[in-house]
Amino acid sequence: MMRSDLSGHLTEVQPSPGRQTLIECREVKKRFRYATKGSFLAVDGVSLSIKRGELLAVIGESGSGKTTLAKIMAGLIQPTSGRVFFEGKPITSLDRRERLNFSRKVQYIPQYPDLALDPSWYIYDSIAEPLRIHRMSSSREEELKIVRSVSARFGLSLDQLRRKPRDVSGGELQRAVLARSMALNPEVLIADEPTSMLDPSTQARIVRLILDAQRELGFAVLFVTHDLQLARVISDSVCVMLGGKIIEFGSAQEIFSSPLHPYTSSLFSGSTFAGETKDNAACPFYSQCNLRAEICCNSTPPEFNIGRFRGVRCWNLGQPH
Amino acid sequence: MKTFLFFAKFSRYVVLVFSILTVNFLLPRLMPGDPMLFIFGEEVYGAAIRNPDLFQSLSSKYGLDLPLNEQFLIYLGNLFRGDLGYSFSYGRQISEIIIERLPLTLMMTVPSTVLSLIIGAALGLSLGWEPNSIPKRITSAACVIIHSIPTYWLAMLLLLVFSLWLGLTPIGGAPPAGAPPAEFVRHLGLPVLVLTLFNSAYVAIIMRGLTFEISEEPFVTTALSKGLSRFNFSTRHLLRPSLPSFLSLAAIEMGFAFSGALLVEIAFSWPGMGYTMWQAVTERDYPLLQAAFTMVALIVITANAVADVLSYALDPRVRLS
Amino acid sequence: MKSVYSPTKLETAGITAVFAVITMVAISFFPEGWFASTSSPMPYSPPSSTNLLGTNDIGDDVLRVLLMGSRVSLFIGFLGAIVSTVIGTLVGIFAGFMGGIVDEVLGSFTDLFLVVPALPLMIVMAAYLGQSFLNVVLVIGLLWWPTTARLVRARARQIRGSQFVEGLFGIGAGKLYVVIRHVLPNVWGVVLARFVLAVSSSILLEAGLSFIGLGDPQNPSWGMMLHFAMTRGALLHGAWWTFVPPGICISLTSLGFILLGMGMESRYRSRTRSIGEIG
Numbered sequence: 045m046m047r048s049d050l051s052g053h054l055t056e057v058q059p060s061p062g063r064q065t066l067i068e069c070r071e072v073k074k075r076f077r078y079a080t081k082g083s084f085l086a087v088d089g090v091s092l093s094i095k096r097g098e099l100l101a102v103i104g105e106s107g108s109g110k111t112t113l114a115k116i117m118a119g120l121i122q123p124t125s126g127r128v129f130f131e132g133k134p135i136t137s138l139d140r141r142e143r144l145n146f147s148r149k150v151q152y153i154p155q156y157p158d159l160a161l162d163p164s165w166y167i168y169d170s171i172a173e174p175l176r177i178h179r180m181s182s183s184r185e186e187e188l189k190i191v192r193s194v195s196a197r198f199g200l201s202l203d204q205l206r207r208k209p210r211d212v213s214g215g216e217l218q219r220a221v222l223a224r225s226m227a228l229n230p231e232v233l234i235a236d237e238p239t240s241m242l243d244p245s246t247q248a249r250i251v252r253l254i255l256d257a258q259r260e261l262g263f264a265v266l267f268v269t270h271d272l273q274l275a276r277v278i279s280d281s282v283c284v285m286l287g288g289k290i291i292e293f294g295s296a297q298e299i300f301s302s303p304l305h306p307y308t309s310s311l312f313s314g315s316t317f318a319g320e321t322k323d324n325a326a327c328p329f330y331s332q333c334n335l336r337a338e339i340c341c342n343s344t345p346p347e348f349n350i351g352r353f354r355g356v357r358c359w360n361l362g363q364p365h
Numbered sequence: 366m367k368t369f370l371f372f373a374k375f376s377r378y379v380v381l382v383f384s385i386l387t388v389n390f391l392l393p394r395l396m397p398g399d400p401m402l403f404i405f406g407e408e409v410y411g412a413a414i415r416n417p418d419l420f421q422s423l424s425s426k427y428g429l430d431l432p433l434n435e436q437f438l439i440y441l442g443n444l445f446r447g448d449l450g451y452s453f454s455y456g457r458q459i460s461e462i463i464i465e466r467l468p469l470t471l472m473m474t475v476p477s478t479v480l481s482l483i484i485g486a487a488l489g490l491s492l493g494w495e496p497n498s499i500p501k502r503i504t505s506a507a508c509v510i511i512h513s514i515p516t517y518w519l520a521m522l523l524l525l526v527f528s529l530w531l532g533l534t535p536i537g538g539a540p541p542a543g544a545p546p547a548e549f550v551r552h553l554g555l556p557v558l559v560l561t562l563f564n565s566a567y568v569a570i571i572m573r574g575l576t577f578e579i580s581e582e583p584f585v586t587t588a589l590s591k592g593l594s595r596f597n598f599s600t601r602h603l604l605r606p607s608l609p610s611f612l613s614l615a616a617i618e619m620g621f622a623f624s625g626a627l628l629v630e631i632a633f634s635w636p637g638m639g640y641t642m643w644q645a646v647t648e649r650d651y652p653l654l655q656a657a658f659t660m661v662a663l664i665v666i667t668a669n670a671v672a673d674v675l676s677y678a679l680d681p682r683v684r685l686s
Numbered sequence: 687m688k689s690v691y692s693p694t695k696l697e698t699a700g701i702t703a704v705f706a707v708i709t710m711v712a713i714s715f716f717p718e719g720w721f722a723s724t725s726s727p728m729p730y731s732p733p734s735s736t737n738l739l740g741t742n743d744i745g746d747d748v749l750r751v752l753l754m755g756s757r758v759s760l761f762i763g764f765l766g767a768i769v770s771t772v773i774g775t776l777v778g779i780f781a782g783f784m785g786g787i788v789d790e791v792l793g794s795f796t797d798l799f800l801v802v803p804a805l806p807l808m809i810v811m812a813a814y815l816g817q818s819f820l821n822v823v824l825v826i827g828l829l830w831w832p833t834t835a836r837l838v839r840a841r842a843r844q845i846r847g848s849q850f851v852e853g854l855f856g857i858g859a860g861k862l863y864v865v866i867r868h869v870l871p872n873v874w875g876v877v878l879a880r881f882v883l884a885v886s887s888s889i890l891l892e893a894g895l896s897f898i899g900l901g902d903p904q905n906p907s908w909g910m911m912l913h914f915a916m917t918r919g920a921l922l923h924g925a926w927w928t929f930v931p932p933g934i935c936i937s938l939t940s941l942g943f944i945l946l947g948m949g950m951e952s953r954y955r956s957r958t959r960s961i962g963e964i965g
Contacts, residue, residue: 118856119856120852120853120855120856143858144858147856147857147858148857148858151856151857152853152856154849154852154853156849159848159849159850160849160850160853161850162850162868162871162872163850163872164868164871164872164874165868165871173854173857173859174857174858177857177858177859177863178857178858228857377794377797377798378801380798381798381801381802384798385802392810392811392814393814396814396815403814509941509944509945509948510937510941512944513886513890513937513940513941513944514933514937515890515893515894515897515912515933515936515937517894517897517912518912518929518932518933518936518937519933521912521915521916521921521929521933522930522933524921525921525924525926529921529922529924530924536922616801620801620802620803620804623803623806624803624804624805624806624894625805627805627806628805628894628897628898631897631898631916632916642806642809642898643898643899645813646809646813646898646899646900647899649813651813651814654809654810654813655810657806658806658807658809658810661803661806662802662803662806662807665801665802665803666801666802669801
């Protein structure tokens with residue numbers, strides 16, 4: 045049932061050239077330095093854009109850099125190099141008012157719901173807090189009205205709002221976190237594995253709530269996940285990350301029906317253990333790839349574009365054997 | 366890198382000694398009132414006021430008519446020559462008094478420190494391991510109680526019972542310099558007992574906490590399941606890993622213990638540094654008070670530096686890198 | 687977390703002791719009938735029906751001095767603890783939340799300060815400042831903050847790095863706002879527990895300073911009673927009733943606050959253990 049629902053949804057949000065780009069990052073890299081010595085390149089030259097109303101899934105295994113990418117897109121951490129644009133302007137050069145506007149329109153949902161809210165605050169206050177910061181309600185009554193309506197959308201009762209985070213379940217907490225972001229009526233929701241810490245039935249419910257809200261309110265979603273089935277069902281387009289790079293992207297249909305990168309296909313068939321392989325080869329999948337050639341070790345594959353919205357970083361496509 | 370860290374750690378103590386000397390220098394000069402009163406002490410000041418020649422010679426010796434920075438150099442110069450000034454209440458050079466009395470303080474603090482480190486560590490180790498048995502709970506509570514009793518009061522009680530009522534120990538004071546060692550032992554018995562009791566209690570409280578923390582770590586379960594004997598287990602897996610943090614905590618605490626020893630000296634009229642400070646306070650002999658404080662501070666800081674080096678050498682994480 | 691003490695027992699014992707002292711302070715304001723109000727001509731007279739705890743070197747009723755002293759000891763204990771806790775909290779939050787250079791400088795300053803033997807430094811400071819009630823409070827308050835600063839700093843750093851603070855910056859909250867509305871409420875538990883422990887320390891420190899003769903002679907505290915017993919020969923007279931009661935009072939009061947503070951600390955720790963440790 046969910047499937048048929050979504051295919052209808054898919055056709056109406058097919059990416060089109062006329063669609064406005066909300067957030068875009070160009071060639072961003074992020075290097076984390078360790079306190080002792082050495083560093084780790086978490087994101088390695090990623091360019092990506094989120095367009096109005098679309099649901100873009102970023103899939104990859106642990107350590108592929110997807111959380112870091114999500115935080116960069118949300119403006120929570122600064123990239124080491126490269127830039128992030130919001131409505132065409134680099135976010136580092138936004139003035140105070142524009143910065144506030146950015147923080148209202150772009151909402152980030154972290155992976156661990158139990159760490160997302162101040163443990164000493166009542167959930168009601170946490171949900172109302174963004175409204176207070178952005179002065180979006182003129183009175184307490186109005187604030188109560190907004191919080192109530194947005195909480196009702198996510199199935200939170202007034203009784204649950206009167207509790208503190210440690211007194212509610214993980215699923216309820218994640219719904220509160222969602223309600224808090226939705227209170228600001230955002231245009232982009234960046235959800236970083238919002239369901240990975242929950243049990244399966246709660247997961248389905250949370251995803252359902254996000255999708256319903258998206259259909260009604262029309263915001264764009266960047267959905268970071270390692271759950272392939274979920275990505276297949278919900279997303280319009282998909283990026284696959286490995287070793288800090290996007291190695292394949294395209295519409296969800298195309299990616300799942302005909303994966304082009306050997307890593308993507310092995311990911312779908314469940315026969316890969318990548319993530320651990322951090323050798324010096326130019327292609328992050330080199331050591332496990334069946335189709336590897338010498339060039340894969342020596343030079344980084346460029347992005348080969350196929351059609352208008354499909355790209356793969358694999359030498360096999362640019363230079364067939 | 367290792368040597369660099371070592372020196373960085375060590376330079377802290379140099380900075381500390383320097384700041385203590387600076388505070389010592391500034392205190393008498395910046396306090397409300399005539400600095401000469403504080404620098405010479407009450408009695409000499411009184412005489413100098415009446416005698417212009419003496420006034421002149423004294424103030425030129427300390428350079429009191431010079432700007433502060435030059436005074437500071439003179440102060441440091443005097444210090445490095447071992448000239449700590451003149452104590453009017455004793456009618457002697459302060460350096461002589463210190464040389465005579467410092468060993469008396471060490472005679473009391475060194476044995477009690479060594480004893481309490483051994484007793485306290487052993488006690489704390491056993492209290493922290495499976496801490497919930499009734500005898501262990503009672504002992505832990507006793508440690509907390511002992512730690513909140515003022516040492517000097519305990520000293521007064523012991524004097525009352527053992528010296529006054531039972532006549533077993535001398536009522537106070539120190540034997541003359543050439544007296545047989547047995548005399549010293551007779552005089553030092555009670556003070557060392559008081560200090561050992563107090564410090565062991567504290568060391569045990571610290572060690573109990575550290576042991577308890579470590580015993581919760583997974584490697585402890587692994588070690589036990591390998592079938593190590595209790596003794597091997599506690600020395601290798603409990604004592605060893607907690608030693609570095611134990612040492613640095615114990616060093617800070619030794620500063621506190623030293624302070625306690627000062628007050629115990631007063632109760633036993635044992636003419637060490639604490640007794641000297643007490644007399645200096647009573648006589649308003651500021652130069653003597655400052656010199657005594659400087660010596661105590663130097664000893665405590667040195668003890669800390671030594672503990673730091675030791676814990677550095679013992680820390681397996683440091684040695685590996 | 688299972689600890690040696692169950693928090694409730696700990697706190698009960700602590701609260702009982704603290705209430706005992708508060709009762710003493712209360713009685714000191716309504717002295718009628720508790721002790722002989724006029725001083726007896728007999729110095730060092732042992733406990734009797736007129737002087738329940740005997741008299742001291744100048745013939746004053748020891749019980750009266752003891753009750754009056756409870757005010758001084760407790761008052762200095764609280765004031766010293768307030769000053770040191772406020773300084774420690776401000777330094778700790780500032781260092782822990784700002785991070786970077788500010789944290790480096792304040793942090794190493796705090797660490798250095800911890801190494802300086804506190805009581806001798808207090809003795810020197812108090813000797814220069816002169817004997818007054820306010821000076822004792824100042825000396826204790828200004829020199830007893832580093833432990834609090836260290837703990838608050840650690841907690842503030844933990845909160846600074848936690849996800850919910852990252853998220854707050856994400857929704858456009860300012861630094862000062864986050865400090866006041868989110869960091870303070872979350873360090874509050876640490877601060878309160880430290881405050882209670884600081885009361886215990888200040889009472890002990892005040893007693894030590896007074897014992898060495900640096901207390902306010904106008905307002906004799908328990909420590910001052912020990913000082914007089916030592917210097918005016920009560921010990922040599924065997925007049926135990928002049929120094930046993932104040933010592934018991936000092937020990938019990940400081941123990942009471944320690945137990946209360948430890949209980950609060952372990953209660954707080956068991957509640958916040960899981961928060962903010964990941965990420």
